[in-house]
Amino acid sequence: KAGVTQTPRYLIKTRGQQVTLSCSPISGHRSVSWYQQTPGQGLQFLFEYFSETQRNKGNFPGRFSGRQFSNSRSEMNVSTLELGDSALYLCASSLVTGRDIQYFGAGTRLSVL
Amino acid sequence: AQKVTQAQTEISVVEKEDVTLDCVYETRDTTYYLFWYKQPPSGELVFLIRRNSFDEQNEISGRYSWNFQKSTSSFNFTITASQVVDSAVYFCALSEAITGNQFYFGTGTSLTVIP
Numbered sequence: 620k621a622g623v624t625q626t627p628r629y630l631i632k633t634r635g636q637q638v639t640l641s642c643s644p645i646s647g648h649r650s651v652s653w654y655q656q657t658p659g660q661g662l663q664f665l666f667e668y669f670s671e672t673q674r675n676k677g678n679f680p681g682r683f684s685g686r687q688f689s690n691s692r693s694e695m696n697v698s699t700l701e702l703g704d705s706a707l708y709l710c711a712s713s714l715v716t717g718r719d720i721q722y723f724g725a726g727t728r729l730s731v732l
Numbered sequence: 733a734q735k736v737t738q739a740q741t742e743i744s745v746v747e748k749e750d751v752t753l754d755c756v757y758e759t760r761d762t763t764y765y766l767f768w769y770k771q772p773p774s775g776e777l778v779f780l781i782r783r784n785s786f787d788e789q790n791e792i793s794g795r796y797s798w799n800f801q802k803s804t805s806s807f808n809f810t811i812t813a814s815q816v817v818d819s820a821v822y823f824c825a826l827s828e829a830i831t832g833n834q835f836y837f838g839t840g841t842s843l844t845v846i847p
Contacts, residue, residue: 652835662823662837675834707775711835718765718784718827721835723777 621646623712623724631730637698640727644691644712650674651693652721653685656707665708668693669715697729705731735759736826738838745814746846753809753841755824761785766800766807767825771840777823783807814845 624643632638644651652675653665664677668687685695691712697704707728711721737756745751757766768780781791783800791798795812811818824838 654835654837661839664834664836667834677834709775709777711777718829720767720779720782722779723769725774725776728775 623710623722625708625710625724625727627727628725629728629730631732632700633732634700634702636700637696638700638729639694639696640708640710640729642693642695642710642712642724644693644710645722648712648714648722649691650713650715650719651687651691652711652713653693653695654709654711655679656709656726657705662709665695700731702731705729735836736824736838738822738824738841740841741839742842742844744844744846747816748813750810750812751814751843753811753822753824753843755807755809755838757805757807757824757826759805759826759828759830761828761830763829765827767827767835768798768807768809769823769825771821771823773820780809780822811843814843816845816847819843819845 626641650669652667654662656662665679666673666685667675671687682698687693707726709723709726711723713719713721735758764785766783769777771777781798788800797810799808821840821842823840826836
């Protein structure tokens with residue numbers, strides 16, 4: 620069974636640009652969560668999607684958004700990039716809810732110059 | 733306030749030593765789940781264990797063992813006879829029903845096993 624796939628693995632952008640990251644969950648998993656990981660703030664929850672609906676949202680500005688498609692694949696978008704958005708973005712999928720085991724992808728490392 | 737505290741930022745041990753990683757959590761919920769994940773240098777978080785709030789039994793899996801104590805709100809992780817491959821960052825996480833099962837991660841403990 621394939622794991623969680625995140626693309627691309629690496630991205631370099633400049634300030635002010637926007638970026639879209641993609642996540643394909645494990646087959647059969649309907650919940651997708653996104654996390655930002657930085658050395659200073661650690662792992663921070665961005666949002667969770669279930670059945671194409673955002674079910675939970677962390678404390679991030681509106682520049683961070685996401686969506687989920689009918690096949691459970693998810694994308695997150697960051698607009699007007701800032702230097703502080705440089706981070707490892709991790710996607711996790713689980714069967715139904717957040718209390719189920721979350722399985723993580725390898726992440727997308729975003730560098731904002 | 734931090735919901736999950738991992739006070740040990742970095743630990744170094746010599747191979748074959750035992751090591752315990754501490755995790756203290758805070759919740760008002762009666763139904764919650766605790767997790768441990770391992771993050772090797774490749775970056776992907778690898779699931780190790782899940783424990784629910786109603787099951788205080790300790791668990792052993794090979795060289796790994798977990799001690800869950802509700803009385804002290806702790807969920808500690810012990811690696812017996814550590815190996816170089818155990819070198820990684822270990823995260824403890826909490827999921828509560830009251831907050832929609834969002835995961836709260838600790839800041840992680842970086843473990844280095846020296847050969």
